[in-house]
Amino acid sequence: MRDRYRRIILLSQYLVAHPLTQSSLTELSHRFNVAKSTLSEDLLLIKETMEHEGLGKIESQVGVQGGIRYVPVLERKASAQALIRWCQKLSEPDRMMSDGFLYMTDLLFDPHWIDPMAQLLAVRFRDMGIEFVATVETKGIPLALACAGALGCQVVLLRRDNRLSEGSSLSINYLSGSSHRIQSMSLSRRTSVRGGRVLFVDDFMKAGGTAKAAEDLLLEFDATVCGVGVLVATVEPSEKLVGKFSSCLQWDGMGGSAPVPSGWAQALCESGVLQE
Amino acid sequence: MRDRYRRIILLSQYLVAHPLTQSSLTELSHRFNVAKSTLSEDLLLIKETMEHEGLGKIESQVGVQGGIRYVPVLERKASAQALIRWCQKLSEPDRMMSDGFLYMTDLLFDPHWIDPMAQLLAVRFRDMGIEFVATVETKGIPLALACAGALGCQVVLLRRDNRLSEGSSLSINYLSGSSHRIQSMSLSRRTSVRGGRVLFVDDFMKAGGTAKAAEDLLLEFDATVCGVGVLVATVEPSEKLVGKFSSCLQWDGMGGSAPVPSGWAQALCESGVLQE
Structure with a gap:
């Protein structure tokens, strides 16, 4: 016995x-x-x-x-509490920055804060045969890594510039929808992402220019972006440059109000996973 | 029953x-x-x-x-195997780059590869009352996050440049020992690291200039670097700019030979944790 x-x-x-x-x-x-x-x-x-x-x-x-x-499986009650905690924390007045950003680096890099959000995204995308999670440096990296851990795959890192340590890379330039500046991103030719099914993850989305550029760059490697998951998306512009995306929280940045949980995230916490 | x-x-x-x-x-x-x-x-x-x-x-x-x-506790056998796998993988000829770097971005961003190394570092430093793990963007982030997860704390991210989304920051410039170029790093004034006990983590160390600069910058916030842990350190220069550090692997970059496990890492896998 x-x-x-x-x-x-x-x-x-x-x-x-x-x-x-x-x-x-x-x-x-x-x-x-x-x-x-x-x-x-x-x-x-x-x-x-x-x-x-x-x-x-x-x-x-x-x-x-x-x-x-x-x-x-998703710990529903803990996830629901984590969603509420994020909304409360991000609504603290000194996190709203004058230029339409939210200060959240400290939370993004704290596993205690970021892991429950990664769990939500992982459940959302787990039946899509995701083979890689891609992100652009820097602030989306912890969310991307935690998603990759939950999905049992690796992260493909898109660099902001072409680094010595990456060997030869393919780069693209794009116009950032929110800052109206030309940005670039690049991916090492040594990447193993070729032909893979990819989930693109980032911390914040306004117009979706970065996600669109990532999709274009990954396409050069015959990789398909099957989903886009972000922590916070702004309500405006309501038409994003990528077709479909899932954000854990949405934020009416212009209105100065606090972020609120997205419908799907809330529903997932209430209904649970097995019933999804 | x-x-x-x-x-x-x-x-x-x-x-x-x-x-x-x-x-x-x-x-x-x-x-x-x-x-x-x-x-x-x-x-x-x-x-x-x-x-x-x-x-x-x-x-x-x-x-x-x-x-x-x-x-x-450390899974000793799995850790020993992971050390060997890293050495073998990094000794593949096309990973040695002409300028004294190793290509390892793909492995650094794969939880399957990086987690066992983070476990080793976490065990090495876990009795030191570490409250924060700090790293400089970008390639050390996954190792830092995994260490933080294993130590139950958060990561403090030092930025390469002062970003809009960080608010006002404190920056320092330093001469990189290996590239002989002036680099800079900065930390947001909003950081919660003030007065904390810090483990600095990075993927690669040559002369240790980056680690030293991080120590100096963190000192401006009254934070103390209690330990430095890296994945790979080069054998030369043998005198680093930081006093003490622990690397999982060491690499005779000049000799063109393969990386080998460090003594302490090997010993940890053999003796186990409880006896340490």
Whole structure:
């Protein structure tokens, strides 16, 4: 009896500590020194318990590549609270800057703040076969990395300028819709993104010029932007330069009001993931 | 009996999914709808099992602020393998660039590659009361974020130039030891780093000019750099501009040989954490 408790603790720890990682039954039965039949019973109990409580899914795949993996689900209550916390924090008067920006660098670089937002975006885009998350330096990087972690893929970094350490790169210039200045972005020819399905992520979107430019640059590498996810989008201009995008928060920058949660984000927190 | 299995699964999941997060017994007893005495027995079993297998520690603190938390430990075998994989990957001929750099952007932005290195640095520095991890944009950001995640703190981003979205900033210029060019870095006055204990993290170190400049800039905010951790340091110059630093890998860039694991990193993987 005590042995089974121990095994169940060890198995649960292993699965939860290695999210999205496929493990074969053979591998697990060696690791925990237990027969496959016993292991299967334990896994079934863990699966039933976690799924009943909505804590995560234990997915099994059959075949040679088969195995099981733990897929975390959105912690709905925590996500809803995080959305509200972001709105409150960003509405502090000294975060509104005179030039239509919000100061949020400190929050973007704090895992405690950014991880719940990345979870929301990851759930939103997780059934789209995303292979890479792309972002342009610098402030979108933490959100992009956390999304990539939640989706089990890597980040492709678009540079603002062509750096020595990137080798030869392809660059494009574009007119930033919000600042009306010419900006450039570049991607190393060594990138592994070629032909991939990409989620573009950034911290802030006004007109969407940066997202559009990223889409164009990635297209040069035969990569397809399947989705655009940002933390905050301004309400105006309502016509963005990219067709579809999802922002966690929306902000009526001109009106001086506080950011509010987007409809889809709010709905996701209320309805949960399994029912989506 | 079945109830206890379920409870143990839920408790294990909760603890492992929220590393470094303190939870009070009261909170947990409400969440899992169980008496504190029963909860304590379950927690003891989980603690003994995990610690016996070296999978993580369950730390309890008494008093009003008291509670328990899960502290992951280094996965020694996986860390040792990750060190070797990095050395092999970086020794591929087309990663050595003509100007004494290694191309590693793709690996730096892949959580699968960077997380194990961040774990090593986090273990190295975790008893030093680190309150912030600082880095200079751009390529050190993923390592810094992963270290911050493992240490339960946030990242302070030093910018290469003074950006509109940062508000007023303090800047310093310095002579880069390796490129012999004047560089600058700046930090927003809004930063919360004031008076804090800081770990400075970067991807690559030659002479250490960037680390030294970061130390100087942070000192202007009364923050103390208590440690410097980098992924790769070059063997030459052997005298760096910062006193002490820890690199996961060291590289004889001049000799054209492959990077090798640093002594402390190798030792950590062999001896484990609990014995350190």
